[in-house]
Amino acid sequence: MNVSLPTQQRRDPTRGDAPVLELRDAAVRVGGRTLWSGVDLAIGPGEFTAVLGPNGVGKSTLLKAVLGLQSLASGEIRVLGAPPGQAGRAVGYLPQRRSFDPSLRIRGRDIVGLGLDGDRWGVPLPVPARFSARRRAAQRRIAEVIELVGASAYADRPIGQCSGGEQQRLLIAQALCRRPDVLLLDEPLDSLDLPNQAAVARLIGRICCEECVSVVMVAHDVNPILSYLDRVVYLAEGGAATGTPREVITSETLTKLYGTPVEVLRTSDGRLVVVGGPEAPALHTDRHEDDRRAEAGHADDRAPEGSAHAAR
Numbered sequence: 001m002n003v004s005l006p007t008q009q010r011r012d013p014t015r016g017d018a019p020v021l022e023l024r025d026a027a028v029r030v031g032g033r034t035l036w037s038g039v040d041l042a043i044g045p046g047e048f049t050a051v052l053g054p055n056g057v058g059k060s061t062l063l064k065a066v067l068g069l070q071s072l073a074s075g076e077i078r079v080l081g082a083p084p085g086q087a088g089r090a091v092g093y094l095p096q097r098r099s100f101d102p103s104l105r106i107r108g109r110d111i112v113g114l115g116l117d118g119d120r121w122g123v124p125l126p127v128p129a130r131f132s133a134r135r136r137a138a139q140r141r142i143a144e145v146i147e148l149v150g151a152s153a154y155a156d157r158p159i160g161q162c163s164g165g166e167q168q169r170l171l172i173a174q175a176l177c178r179r180p181d182v183l184l185l186d187e188p189l190d191s192l193d194l195p196n197q198a199a200v201a202r203l204i205g206r207i208c209c210e211e212c213v214s215v216v217m218v219a220h221d222v223n224p225i226l227s228y229l230d231r232v233v234y235l236a237e238g239g240a241a242t243g244t245p246r247e248v249i250t251s252e253t254l255t256k257l258y259g260t261p262v263e264v265l266r267t268s269d270g271r272l273v274v275v276g277g278p279e280a281p282a283l284h285t286d287r288h289e290d291d292r293r294a295e296a297g298h299a300d301d302r303a304p305e306g307s308a309h310a311a312r
């Protein structure tokens with residue numbers, strides 16, 4: 001069953017279809033070097049955007065800039081019409097994957113609840129009736145988002161005993177608790193197997209469409225989310241390309257962006273494969289494969305620069 005959040009009630013009606021997130025000629029410098037620059041982006045309500053690019057190019061830093069945790073060297077960011085950091089609970093954030101200790105006894109449901117009251121730890125004290133009504137509303141909201149992400153069957157299990165895909169759904173539910181207008185997800189598909197990647201990608205696509213939440217997601221492989229995406233931001237050292245996947249993930253655009261020949265191939269099942277371009281470590285699975293091969297004594301036959309990898 002789908003649970004619909006009362007999206008219309010919480011949106012500012014004066015904003016209409018105005019972009020919920022805008023970057024204008026934005027640039028970030030860290031440690032004396034420009035990570036990326038010239039990023040222009042306008043994301044409307046309920047749109048799904050992927051942030052792509054090689055390791056270390058500054059994808060997570062872009063999310064931090066939207067959160068107001070990283071200042072810009074130049075340009076501007078507006079979140080719901082205001083400077084970053086002022087939108088409060090209207091922006092949800094799921095940081096890069098945290099793994100839970102298998103012995104952790106906290107229930108998935110309580111992890112989700114931290115999205116509502118993570119600032120109030122400890123055992124609840126007896127409270128007057130008017131406050132317990134508030135608590136019941138919180139419990140209802142927690143149950144609602146758990147159902148929305150399809151986690152009801154395991155939400156009462158200790159989080160450490162849930163699988164990676166189950167944990168990821170519960171964390172997405174946690175980020176949705178406060179009914180954000182914008183949801184920032186940092187590699188939520190990382191370390192999930194292919195069926196779980198597909199399922200979580202479908203869930204995020206549904207959250208955009210049905211709940212009208214604008215999602216900005218860092219990804220290393222665009223393929224699991226390709227069919228749900230409205231736009232992509234492809235970052236390169238010093239530059240960026242933004243637009244629809246069709247506009248950006250092309251041999252021409254990526255060759256221009258990286259200043260080196262890049263070929264984008266489409267496989268018979270519709271997957272995109274990028275050949276050439278920035279160094280192969282762009283793909284986490286490539287990097288992990290390299291590590292495994294190195295451990296197995298195959299360090300010399302690593303894919304050379306310009307090897308094929310999934311589009312990012």
Ligand SMILES: Nc1ncnc2c1ncn2[C@@H]1O[C@H](COP(=O)(O)OP(=O)(O)OP(=O)(O)O)[C@@H](O)[C@H]1O
Pocket residue numbers: 030031035053054055056057058059060061062
């Ligand atoms: N405060 C900082 N001071 C100096 N360097 C920083 C700072 N924050 C980030 N960096 C560097 O900026 C670069 C971009 O980091 P970021 O985590 O945004 O990259 P990424 O594209 O998300 O990488 P990955 O794909 O590996 O997760 C990295 O080289 C990182 O070490």
